[in-house]
Amino acid sequence: GLYAQDLVQLAPHWKVLLGLRWDKFSGDYNTPQIGTTAPTHRARSDSLWSKRFGLLYQPSAFSSFHFSYGTSFNTSGDAYQYDALGTNTPPEGSVNYELGSKLDLADGNLSLRAALFHSIKTNERNRDSETVNATNYVLSGERHAAGLEFDIAGRINKQWEVFLSYAWIPDAKVDKGADQINGAGIVTCVNCSLQGEPVGVRPVLIPRHSGTVWTTYQLTPRLRVGGGVNARSSDKPVGLAATSPLKAPGFVTYDLMGEYQMLADVAFKL
Secondary structure, three states, X not given: OEEEEEEEEEEOOEEEEEEEEEEEEEEEEEEOOEOOEOOEEEEXXXXXXXXXXXXXXXXXXXXXXXXXXXXXXXXXXXXXOXXXXXXXXXXXXXXXXXXXXXXXXXXXXXXXXXXXXXXXXXXXXXXXXXXXXXXXOEEEEEEEEEEEEEEEEEEOOOOEEEEEEEEEEEXXXXXEOOOEEOOOOOEEOOOOOOOOOOOOOOOOOOOOEEEEEEEEEEOOOOEEEEEEEEEEOOEOOOOOOOOOOOOEOOEEEEEEEEEEEEEOOEEEEO
């Protein structure tokens, strides 16, 4: 890939960010012969452009407000493998909007950041009634997710640093697809051989609440230790019956870190 990006000062408190990126994605996937199943070879190559735009307002050295717009893509080989239909399907596209602010307080020992975001997958891979038995997926789906993210980074004292991040995603929905939901909130199957999530439901694996707490402490001039917690809430897609057992359970993971600064330019971390 190649990219260029520039930050331009328009006025004493205003800046504009412009970026353009080109990616070349190529891959091939071989399946060996298994029993009587013949070996297969599949490959795909895509050349893709991504754009970025940002507007930054900095009324002081300690505060800033921004708006950003960016595009991205998701190729058919995103799992480093191809199925028969994905080999012939162009990449999906996404657009992200963000409006946020950042404040530096307490002589730089405390930093606060908040942002509203709205992300849209504009052409999701899908199988509609006309292409169920064809050789490729159709890029007819669309979904979105919108919410709020909030970060706190601070230094309690010279040795102790803390970082906290939280994201709330109350709005997430499949906007276009093969199936529909009627006025009573019941899924109406247009073609029951279709795969994927029906229109109107909350996509799976998008937790409403997620957060991270991370902290480090400088025990000695050379030794630093740290630990953290990552948490995600459970997720039950909207549109499923109340008695349905299908859901992604909430979970918590824990991390520990130790770092030893042997020399000025050499450190070991576990």
